Amino acid sequence: MFAAYAARIDRDQPLNGLELGERPAPDVRPGWTTVNVKAASLNHHDLWSLRGVGISEETLPMILGCDAAGVDADGNDVVVHSVIGQTGHGVGPREKPSILTERYQGTFAEQVTVPAWNVLPKPKELSFEEAACLPTAWLTAYRMLFTNGGVRPGDSVLVQGAGGGVATAAIVLGAAAGLRIFATSRDEAKRKRALELGAEAAFATGERLPVRVDAVIETVGAATWSHSVKSLRPGGTLVISGATSGYHPERTELNRIFFLELKVVGSTMGSKEELASLLSFCAAKGVRPVIDSTLPLDRAREAFTRMAEGDLFGKIVLTV
Numbered sequence: 001m002f003a004a005y006a007a008r009i010d011r012d013q014p015l016n017g018l019e020l021g022e023r024p025a026p027d028v029r030p031g032w033t034t035v036n037v038k039a040a041s042l043n044h045h046d047l048w049s050l051r052g053v054g055i056s057e058e059t060l061p062m063i064l065g066c067d068a069a070g071v072d073a074d075g076n077d078v079v080v081h082s083v084i085g086q087t088g089h090g091v092g093p094r095e096k097p098s099i100l101t102e103r104y105q106g107t108f109a110e111q112v113t114v115p116a117w118n119v120l121p122k123p124k125e126l127s128f129e130e131a132a133c134l135p136t137a138w139l140t141a142y143r144m145l146f147t148n149g150g151v152r153p154g155d156s157v158l159v160q161g162a163g164g165g166v167a168t169a170a171i172v173l174g175a176a177a178g179l180r181i182f183a184t185s186r187d188e189a190k191r192k193r194a195l196e197l198g199a200e201a202a203f204a205t206g207e208r209l210p211v212r213v214d215a216v217i218e219t220v221g222a223a224t225w226s227h228s229v230k231s232l233r234p235g236g237t238l239v240i241s242g243a244t245s246g247y248h249p250e251r252t253e254l255n256r257i258f259f260l261e262l263k264v265v266g267s268t269m270g271s272k273e274e275l276a277s278l279l280s281f282c283a284a285k286g287v288r289p290v291i292d293s294t295l296p297l298d299r300a301r302e303a304f305t306r307m308a309e310g311d312l313f314g315k316i317v318l319t320v
Contacts, residue, residue, distance in 0.1 A: 001025050003109035004300035004318075005063045006050050006101075014050035015304055020297075023063060026105060026113035031090045033073045033116045035080060038128035040068040040107040040297075042307050042316045043136045043165060044244065045099065054102040065107035065318075066100045069122055069131035078119040079131045079279065080107065081272045090115025099136075099269070108300060110320055120276055123283035133289035133315040134278055136269065137165030141173055141217070142278045143270035144239045149215040153178030156213040158231050160184050161220040162194040162202065163313045166241060168290045170217045171197050176287045182209055184224070193313055197290065215239060225249035229256050237263040290314030 007019040026034055046064045049055055055062055066082040082100045085091035100106045100114070122131045144166070151157055151174075159170045162185040174181045175198025183194035183202045191202035203209065205224060212233035218224065221243025228238055230253065257264065270278075281287060292312040295303050296319055303316045 001110040002297060003063045004065070004297060005061045005108070006055070007061050009050065009052035009055075009057060009060070011051045014047050015301070015308065017050045018064075018301060018304055019061070020300055023061070023105075023109060026111055029113070031115055032113050033119060034111050034113045035068060035070040035072050035078060035119065036111055037068045037070040037107055037109060037320045039070070039132035039320070040065045040318050041132045041136075042303055042318070043067065044242070044307070045136065046101070047304065047308055049101050054099070059103070062101055063105040063107075063109050063112075064101055065109070065112075067132050067135045068107035068112055069128045070320075072119055077122040077124075077128075079122050079275070080112065080114055080135060081118045081120060081275050082107075082135050083269055083272075084115065084118065086272065087117070089117035108297065108318060118272070120272065120279065123279050125283040126279070126288075129291060129294055129317045129319065130282075130289050131279070132317055133291065134282070135275060137315065138169040138173070138289055139270040139275050139278055140241050140267065141166045141169035143274055144217050144241055144267045145170060145174055145177070145179070145215075147270070147274065148265045148267045149217070149237055149239045151179055151215050154180070155215065156180040156182065156211060158182045158184070158209065158213045158216045158228065159199070160205075160216065160218050160224040160228060161244070162199070163187065163190040163310075164219060164244070165315055166219045167217065168197070168314050171199050172287060172290060173281075175199065176281075176285055182213060184227075190313055212236070219243075220245050222246035222249040226251045226253055229253035229262065232260070232262050234260040235262070236260075237265060239265045239267050241267045292316050294319060
């Protein structure tokens with residue numbers, strides 16, 4: 001079957017390790033199901049995999065891709081939950097949970113095999129392309145906002161780095177749920193797009209906000225950390241799920257964190273139950289993932305290049 005896969009690891013030039021070509025079809029194993037992939041979306045996780053984060057040379061070649069929607073072995077339209085072994089289904093009792101491509105072959109292929117527990121019904125209201133955007137970036141944003149952020153309708157939220165997959169999802173989901181969303185970006189066009197998606201206001205990165213917010217959605221890391229902390233009201237919550245600009249901010253702002261009793265909460269992915277709620281929310285309320293572009297699988301290198309350069313707003317989807 002045709003696939004996009006990591007053939008080697010290159011920490012400095014990750015795309016050097018990306019190959020497109022034929023790979024063996026997945027083996028059938030007890031308790032697992034094979035999904036014929038219709039659409040799969042890219043995440044920064046895929047670039048990190050090419051750099052060797054979460055995988056090693058011993059696991060190569062590894063088909064990349066976490067997110068997918070397609071048709072399972074019984075002919076059902078499904079969405080794949082990409083955390084394998086989250087509750088022990090389909091894996092050994094001592095196996096730690098992992099994201100697809102860390103231990104098992106991923107979704108950038110004609111077929112992917114996952115534990116039967118890991119597939120959810122695709123709502124008929126969502127296309128395969130839309131549904132394929134949800135299991136990683138959008139699920140991460142959903143958990144950041146509503147589980148770990150603890151925000152309620154009317155609360156104010158700062159979303160750093162408009163344009164990225166998680167940030168874009170947080171803007172759309174937050175606005176749909178009745179939150180006051182403020183967004184930042186270095187790019188004027190991305191700030192304008194954030195307003196179109198429901199943000200109340202958009203600012204240049206680091207610009208002072210008119211009010212202090214209840215929560216901050218942080219995925220940028222070092223470049224925006226200090227601004228995130230300074231933007232919170234006393235007792236507010238900073239939820240972080242990534243650090244695309246680096247892990248070591250110049251200023252940690254520890255004095256503000258303890259003096260204002262701020263909460264810093266780490267957040268990673270989400271549960272199958274949260275993904276089910278996210279799918280239902282999108283179907284019922286007309287919320288749709290923001291898709292930057294859709295490309296056929298054989299143009300995966302072009303998709304990876306665009307993501308690596310940051311020249312996108314929303315998700316890039318590969319179709320099979």
